[in-house]
Amino acid sequence: MLAYAAHRRQRRRLSPATLSLIVGGHAVALALLITARMEVTGPPEIVKTWVRNIPLPQDPPPPPPEPLAQTPSPAPQSHMTQAPAVIDLPGPGPTVDLGPPTPMVPDIGPALDRPLQPPIVIDPPKAPVKVAARLSTPPDLLRPPYPENKRRLEEEAILRLRLSVDERGRVTAVEPLGAADPEFLSSARKHLIRNWRYKPATEDGRAVPSTLTITLRFRLEDA
DSSP, rough: OHHHHHHHHHHHHHHHHHHHHHHHHHHHHHHHHHHHHOOOSSOOOOOOOOOOOOOOOOOOOOOOOOOOOOOOOOOOSSSSSSOEEEOOOSSSOOOOEEESSOOOOOOHHHHHHSSSOOOOOOOOOOOOOEEEOOOOOOOOGGSSSOOHHHHTTTTTTEEEEEEEOOSSSBBEEEESSSOOOOHHHHHHHHHHHHHHHHBOEETTTEEEOOEEEEEEEEEEOOO
């Protein structure tokens, strides 16, 4: 009882300002509590994604291949008979049936009355008979003079020469085949044209011009 009386006395002592402060403090505390509850965030919301498979449109199947036109096989023909030949005339008009072809038989009646002639044999043309030119120069006129300058220098030479011989057997031209020393060539050309003679070449017994090749040696031991 004493405690209750003391409490009542204390409550009576509170002034209106004190009560206002107490009420205001409670209001502030309540506001802070509400704000704190609003700021607390809960766990993140789980968003569920649903995947749905949509089939893609497929290409239409290719059209079936058109059946190949079958060519009717030709009717077998008999080997005993021959079909008549048919000619299509241009433009309007009827078709002309010529019937089976008639074989062509040569008329050999008059030929049987004549005696058979022997076959004609044509011989191929004969090749002409050719004979080459032959040397007829005496031995003492065969050797051309040795050039004095080459003899002094003790030089030798081998010449390959092409000779032109006319239908009388005379040497008309001397041409070197390959390299040739001018002095040796000049001595040989002058001597051969002046002194060498040939039996001319012949063709079917007739004298004809010809050419031939010789080898001429200039050696000091023969000079």
